Amino acid sequence: MSLVYQHTFNKTSKTGLWHIEESEAFFRTRVPAPEQVTHPHKRLQHLAGRYLLPALFEDFPLNEILIADTRKPYLPDEQYHFSISHCGHYAAAIVSSTHRVGIDIEIPTHKVLRIAHKFLNQRETELINQTGNTEELLQMTTLFWSCKEALFKWNSAAGVDFSDHLRIHWVEGSLTEGILHCSIQQPVYTELVTHYCFRNGLMMSWVLS
Numbered sequence: 552m553s554l555v556y557q558h559t560f561n562k563t564s565k566t567g568l569w570h571i572e573e574s575e576a577f578f579r580t581r582v583p584a585p586e587q588v589t590h591p592h593k594r595l596q597h598l599a600g601r602y603l604l605p606a607l608f609e610d611f612p613l614n615e616i617l618i619a620d621t622r623k624p625y626l627p628d629e630q631y632h633f634s635i636s637h638c639g640h641y642a643a644a645i646v647s648s649t650h651r652v653g654i655d656i657e658i659p660t661h662k663v664l665r666i667a668h669k670f671l672n673q674r675e676t677e678l679i680n681q682t683g684n685t686e687e688l689l690q691m692t693t694l695f696w697s698c699k700e701a702l703f704k705w706n707s708a709a710g711v712d713f714s715d716h717l718r719i720h721w722v723e724g725s726l727t728e729g730i731l732h733c734s735i736q737q738p739v740y741t742e743l744v745t746h747y748c749f750r751n752g753l754m755m756s757w758v759l760s
């Protein structure tokens with residue numbers, strides 16, 4: 552069993568992180584084949600993400616998942632809200648029967664520094680530039696990217712501009728754990744808190760609201 556991290560928020564909401572070491576056959580004992588995914592590693596990531604859902608809530612109805620026009624997977628009767636992310640050899644999921652959710656995991660790489668101007672606004676750039684050395688800059692930029700991906704998944708609306716519509720106002724915590732105070736500008740203005748932690752070499756961010 553490769554569930555390397557699990558957290559129970561309350562009776563209705565949980566999150567988990569899976570280290571993918573198994574073969575496709577292992578996941579296929581529980582998860583339907585992803586016909587539309589052909590790349591072997593992407594298939595494994597997809598399968599592991601799905602496998603996590605009933606690992607968190609045993610009665611999760613995997614066979615009932617539908618895919619919206621936005622590509623967001625969902626359950627038609629909303630028995631559970633859920634969100635999935637995968638990166639490298641890890642998959643993460645968050646599931647809640649009561650709250651909307653969004654999750655993202657990212658391995659810090661220098662690529663994020665090259666594209667930072669596309670997803671950060673001026674205030675966020677200033678916030679990040681207050682950090683000390685290059686490693687901290689990389690960690691913070693990855694955190695902001697991961698946070699915005701989690702917000703995007705929670706929101707799941709069309710036409711979202713990452714720098715303008717998903718805003719991070721301030722950080723409360725360290726480089727390895729804490730919360731980000733955020734807002735989403737559209738389709739409905741919403742103030743949200745994103746939680747984050749750095750574990751297993753991954754930045755993990757989630758929204759539950």
Ligand SMILES: CC(C)(COP(=O)(O)OP(=O)(O)OC[C@H]1O[C@@H](n2cnc3c(N)ncnc32)[C@H](O)[C@@H]1OP(=O)(O)O)[C@@H](O)C(=O)NCCC(=O)NCCS
Nearest residue numbers: 597600621622623624635636637655669670703704707713
């Ligand atoms: C959809 C998106 C959030 C996926 O993120 P990613 O980092 O590529 O991949 P992740 O592994 O974190 O997440 C993939 C999972 O997100 C989920 N997902 C896909 N589209 C989604 C959506 N619109 N809303 C919520 N969840 C979504 C799926 O569960 C998917 O995994 P699965 O297909 O195996 O089930 C991202 O690709 C995206 O489209 N972002 C917006 C694009 C954009 O405007 N970027 C500009 C930044 S400058």
